[in-house]
Amino acid sequence: MRTFKRILLVAGCLLLVAQIPFAVNLYRTARLASEIEEMNRSRSSVPDLGFKDYKGVIHVHSFVGGHSTGTFDELIRAANENGLDFVVMTEHVANEFDSSAKTLNEKHGRAIWIGGNETTTSGGEKFLVIEGFDELNKLRFVSTDELLSEIGGREKLAFVTYPESFKSWDSDFDGIEVFSLHTNAKGMNPFLFLMDAVWSFRTYPELTMARHFRRPSENLARFDKVAESRKVSLFGGNDAHSNIGFHLFGDDANNKLFEIKYDRYGTIFRLMRTHILIPEHEELSREAILAALRSGRSFLGLDILGDSSGFVFYSEAGNGAPVASAGSDVARGSVLQVVSPLPARIVILKDGTKIFESEAVRSAEFEAKETGTYRVEAYLDSLGAPFDEMPWVITNPIYVRNPSALNTGVPKPTNQN
Numbered sequence: 001m002r003t004f005k006r007i008l009l010v011a012g013c014l015l016l017v018a019q020i021p022f023a024v025n026l027y028r029t030a031r032l033a034s035e036i037e038e039m040n041r042s043r044s045s046v047p048d049l050g051f052k053d054y055k056g057v058i059h060v061h062s063f064v065g066g067h068s069t070g071t072f073d074e075l076i077r078a079a080n081e082n083g084l085d086f087v088v089m090t091e092h093v094a095n096e097f098d099s100s101a102k103t104l105n106e107k108h109g110r111a112i113w114i115g116g117n118e119t120t121t122s123g124g125e126k127f128l129v130i131e132g133f134d135e136l137n138k139l140r141f142v143s144t145d146e147l148l149s150e151i152g153g154r155e156k157l158a159f160v161t162y163p164e165s166f167k168s169w170d171s172d173f174d175g176i177e178v179f180s181l182h183t184n185a186k187g188m189n190p191f192l193f194l195m196d197a198v199w200s201f202r203t204y205p206e207l208t209m210a211r212h213f214r215r216p217s218e219n220l221a222r223f224d225k226v227a228e229s230r231k232v233s234l235f236g237g238n239d240a241h242s243n244i245g246f247h248l249f250g251d252d253a254n255n256k257l258f259e260i261k262y263d264r265y266g267t268i269f270r271l272m273r274t275h276i277l278i279p280e281h282e283e284l285s286r287e288a289i290l291a292a293l294r295s296g297r298s299f300l301g302l303d304i305l306g307d308s309s310g311f312v313f314y315s316e317a318g319n320g321a322p323v324a325s326a327g328s329d330v331a332r333g334s335v336l337q338v339v340s341p342l343p344a345r346i347v348i349l350k351d352g353t354k355i356f357e358s359e360a361v362r363s364a365e366f367e368a369k370e371t372g373t374y375r376v377e378a379y380l381d382s383l384g385a386p387f388d389e390m391p392w393v394i395t396n397p398i399y400v401r402n403p404s405a406l407n408t409g410v411p412k413p414t415n416q417n
């Protein structure tokens with residue numbers, strides 16, 4: 001009996017000692033939250049370049065497309081709480097009806113809602129189709145090429161989701177989901193995350209999740225490879241389902257007691273946003289949002305670390321020509337510029353390789369003497385690990401071309417080589 005008590009005592013002590021790292025993590029997360037609060041207070045205004053920044057989320061599911069119990073009320077409330085300007089719904093394709101038409105569309109609260117779909121090809125490749133359309137339920141499990149030609153024929157967007165299991169890299173899609181909250185969550189060590197969740201999740205749900213994020217290096221490399229030879233947009237997918245968690249008591253009518261849900265819409269919408277740039281003279285509309293997403297006039301921001309609104313990667317041609325934003329073609333010799341509302345380490349990559357870096361700055365510029373595909377990653381090193389390796393902002397590229405290869409109408413820089 002005495003031996004048994006001793007074993008119990010030792011096990012109890014070990015359990016207590018094992019909790020120390022997670023208690024330390026709670027302390028660190030609390031400190032991180034106050035550092036972020038202080039940093040956000042130091043936001044600087046950004047120059048007027050003729051664009052307005054609107055923030056939203058892409059890749060959201062509700063009860064309409066299955067795999068989710070989320071209601072329209074929950075969605076609209078979460079979008080309003082977060083001050084979102086747009087939400088792209090991506091309902092799973094239904095058998096008997098058009099789930100993209102039955103989900104949230106038009107304007108609710110502040111946000112413009114766009115009904116899209118998520119669908120799978122015969123080879124198991126997955127796409128977000130924005131906007132969705134009725135015939136998609138007959139196009140499930142056709143080949144990737146056939147699906148893309150049907151989507152392209154209707155002038156809708158085909159965005160690759162789950163790029164880790166995608167193979168048809170030569171096919172004609174419009175964008176790649178380089179960072180997915182859902183995939184990142186699945187990649188976390190479940191034991192470590194669960195212990196962190198027990199200690200920190202109720203007080204700091206978003207930061208508890210964000211501290212487990214890792215830079216999506218493989219997806220970015222896949223994107224860079226495609227973007228080297230043609231224009232393509234990158235984006236972050238929230239993949240919000242509002243369906244991961246548990247409750248102790250409940251019934252089929254959704255009455256639950258002692259419920260913990262890890263992926264509430266509000267939490268997922270706060271973590272990461274897609275920012276789009278719309279010309280100042282244009283009103284925000286469904287068409288303007290789709291045009292910005294198509295042309296890569298956008299970037300993704302882990303806004304829980306600091307509001308990235310106003311961050312901009314651009315090239316100014318001068319002579320009254322419009323500023324060329326991400327997604328544009330500019331001539332070799334153009335000066336690429338970055339402005340950040342928060343001090344950050346700004347990294348410029350050319351065809352996926354780092355060619356410029358500047359620490360703790362709010363602006364940077366780089367003369368692009370060589371043709372290539374240039375994009376920016378910004379890091380908030382001051383927040384410590386893992387955020388010195390996990391970007392806060394990832395922009396779409398600016399494409400630097402030989403002057404002779406530029407279409408007319410594209411702003412010509414003043415300092416061409």
Ligand SMILES: [Zn+2]
Nearest residue numbers: 059061118239
């Ligand atoms: Zn999904």
